[in-house]
Amino acid sequence: MKKVTAHDVARLAEVSQSAVSRAFTPGASVAPDTRERIEKAARKLGYRPNAIARSLITRRSRIIGLVMSYLENQFYPVVIERLCQALQRDGYHVLLFISQTEDADEVLTDILQYQVDGIVMASTTLSSALASDCQNAGIPVVLFNRVAQLGAMGAYSTSSVTSQNREGGRMVGELLLRTGHRRIAWLAGAEKTSTSRDREAGLCDALAAAGLALHARGVGNYDFAEARRAVHLLFRDPASRPDALFAANDHMAIAALETLRTELGLRVPHDVSVVGFDNVPQAAWPSFDLTTVQQNIDEMVDATRNLLFDQLGGQVMARSIDVPCVLMERGTVARRDDEPGRKPGRARQPA
Amino acid sequence: MKKVTAHDVARLAEVSQSAVSRAFTPGASVAPDTRERIEKAARKLGYRPNAIARSLITRRSRIIGLVMSYLENQFYPVVIERLCQALQRDGYHVLLFISQTEDADEVLTDILQYQVDGIVMASTTLSSALASDCQNAGIPVVLFNRVAQLGAMGAYSTSSVTSQNREGGRMVGELLLRTGHRRIAWLAGAEKTSTSRDREAGLCDALAAAGLALHARGVGNYDFAEARRAVHLLFRDPASRPDALFAANDHMAIAALETLRTELGLRVPHDVSVVGFDNVPQAAWPSFDLTTVQQNIDEMVDATRNLLFDQLGGQVMARSIDVPCVLMERGTVARRDDEPGRKPGRARQPA
DNA sequence: CTGAAAGCGCTTACAG
DNA sequence: CTGAAAGCGCTTACAG
Structure with a gap:
């Protein structure tokens, strides 16, 4: 005892x-x-x-705080798993915090008391006030799958690791265009997240290059039930029904798939094509066979690790790393070239 | 700085x-x-x-070590989320460890150095040697969703929280029997886990009460790919094809669903009924609409918290709590009463 | 290579 | 109510 x-x-x-x-x-x-x-x-x-006593004297806890906000999206459990394992290999450990909201400020006070050596925030961001607190305290913070909102002054920026979301969005846009889609709808995630905005921007880039604009736009807020409602709205009017739907992540893409098939009686990809983002494990299940953009988790974890350790050493500037993502073509996108009654220029806009 | x-x-x-x-x-x-x-x-x-300094002097870190082995099964992310939140409410924090194997001994040495106030092990167990180490160190351990294997001497037992797995298995058996199934197959998880064994035992209880025995048995080891292979074996021979398959968890049940439909061309539930265990979020998705047994995560988390805190106080004996689970009837079980060509006594065994 | 000593940042009797 | 002091279990110059 x-x-x-x-x-x-x-x-x-x-x-x-x-x-x-x-x-x-x-x-x-x-x-x-x-x-x-x-x-x-x-x-x-x-x-x-006693690691606690050691931490006190060495002033390094070898603990990394990990803040997450929702694990329903299967992308994040995989992130936790890989990140934990990578950090364990380096002799670090993970103190896990679940934040109820995207804004993790309140949770952070807690974390800081534990003298963590660094913080990674996945699917959450922090106010620039707290970011500067961390900077003053010499605690490196890296945002995972989010990009820092520049503060009012643009004074404090936080390191971040993301995929090349805009590029990913563009790839999807090009795929959809290439396969003959013209009435392309966007299902946004949480509007203020960089992921949703960047992916949408990429899609719009591709459309613009072809002289098109978004055919329609819904907001699913990265939530299953909200995505379902948004899909109902998007497909309410048969006359202007989209021929493709690009959802800001797989979680919502799957919700869309379920809703389209079960509740709206539409066939995917025959009636509508659907594309997601992330490549969660379920996307590969035969029931979904979802075309999506794969985020390279291992590379992202690696970049996170490196950013963290670089900044642990000295007073290095915040950096942002974006790793390439790759299009995973599966079965939810059809070719529409020979679609009867198609009107090519339908949604075309004057440049 | x-x-x-x-x-x-x-x-x-x-x-x-x-x-x-x-x-x-x-x-x-x-x-x-x-x-x-x-x-x-x-x-x-x-x-x-400084929480570290405080811990050193008070000799309580307010940190709970959480050991997990695989997060691919969606049951566990939900557990992490709820457990973290519950513990955060009590002012505790979670140090997360990912163990590569069911046997978490090596990870534990690490944990113990961090002077955690308690340990919860989900989907993992520990050797009785280490269990006794923890007991000697006065660190309460509670197994989540696993039950302690009694040591050689039966000397040390570890607290645990589970569902009433045997009862759950029995409920499924009775449902299947009631709906007219006679050729019932079992898809086991990892053979040495208490969950798989208890659920199987419950199923067999129900069958025995009706004078039946298992029609067939496969082992999926709680793994998607292995479950798929096991299903192929189980359904290889059309003559003795099961009319129902009960999988030890939803993760494997979904693998079975996919395999049955896509690779074996069987309709569920028309040709085969399928039942799972856990009620993971995906089980409710229309594509699966899986009949399953719901584990009551909130109650399990609550029980875990209570066991932990009881033992934090004094030298309380290890206890095991099993919480009731409930049958969730959805769309993957058919009535077979009027099945043409059914031979009621086919698998009957002499008592 | 080894030991005595200071000190990490707190909490908590103990006096006052 | 408040302060001086001891001490939690370590690490790490500093002498030897």
Whole structure:
């Protein structure tokens, strides 16, 4: 029941407590036979160095705070898993916080008390006030899958790791155009997130290059039920029904698929094409076979790790890294070239 | 950049460091105006008490270690989310560890160094040797969704929270029997897990009560791809094809659904009924509409919290709690009463 | 290589 | 109510 400390081990091994500490510090100089005596005593007593005490004196906790807001989207569990494993490999550990909202400010006060060495925020952002607090405290923050909103002054920026979302959106736009779609609808995520905005911007880039604009636009707020409602609205009028729907993430794309098939009696991709973003595990399930844009999680995790550790060292400037994403063509996009009754210039706008 | 400590605040507020500490300790006695001065100074300096230092002196970290092994099964992300939130409400935090295997021994050494106040292990178990280590160290451990394997001596037992898995299995068996199924197959999870064994036992209880036995049995090891292979084997021979398949969890049930429909050309539930266990979010999606047994996560989380906190107090004995689960009847089970060519006694065994 | 000593930032009896 | 002091379990110069 009593916790065994380095002193106890020292006593048993007949050395000083300092020696015990050295024996457990990689690279410290201890004579081989001393080390052996210490290790034997430690084993006998079941001694484990107290990481809390070590953190206090070294002023590094080897803990990274991870803030998440919702795990229903299967993308995030995968992120947690990969990130934890990567960090564990480096001898770091993850203190997990669930924030109810995208704005993680209140959770942060908590985190900071734990003297984390760094913070990664996935699917959440923080106010520029708190970002500057962290900067002052010398705690690196990296946003995962979000980009910092520039503060009023643009004064504090936070490092971030994302996919090349705009490029990804553009790829989808081009695919849809190439396969003959003309009435392309966009299903937005949370409007203020960079992911949703950038992907939409990319889509619009592609459309604009072809002299087109968005045919319609709904907001699903990255939520299953809201996406369902938005799809109902988007497809309410048969006369102006979209021929393709690009959802800001797979979670909503799947909601759309379910709604289109089950509630609206439309066939995908025969009547409508659907594309998502993320490439969550379910996208590959035969029931969905969803065409989507794959976010390269391993590369994103790696970039996060690197940003974190670079900034742990010294006072490095915030940096943003965006990793390429790749189009995963599966079964939810049809070719519409030969679609009967198609009116090519229908949605065309004057440049 | 410099960290601000209680001393800094004390100096500015012109009080002792002890006073500052008291001002941040709920229930400690500080004069109102002193407290005000301190709070003002703290605000000005951006002071946040160092939780690490506090942990060292109070010998309670208010950190709970959470060990998980695989998050692909959507049941676990939901568990993480609820458990984190519940613990955060109590002022505790979660240090998350991902273990590659069901056996979490190696990860535990790590955890123990962090002086966690308690450990919850979900989808993992630990050796009785380590369980006894934890017991000696006074660190409560509760298994979530697993039950302790009794050690060789039966000496150390670990607290656990599960659903009433056997009862759940029995309910499924009875449902299947009631709806006229006779050739009932079982798709096991990982064979050594209590969940898989208990659910199977419940199913067999129900069958035995009707004078039946398992028609066939496969092993999916709680894995999507393995479940798929097992389903192929189970349905290889058309002559002895099961009329119902009960999978040890939804993750495998969905794999079975996909395989049955896409690769084997069977209709569910027309040709085969399928039942799962967990009631993960996807089970409710129209594409699956999976009949399953719902695990009551909130109650399980609550029980976990209570077990943890009971044992935090004193030297309470390990306890096991099993919470009721409920049958969720959806669309993957058919009535087979009027099935043409059915042979009622086909699989009947002598008692 | 090894030990005595200072100190990380707190909490908490103990006096006053 | 408040302060001086001890101490949580370590690490790390500093001498030797």
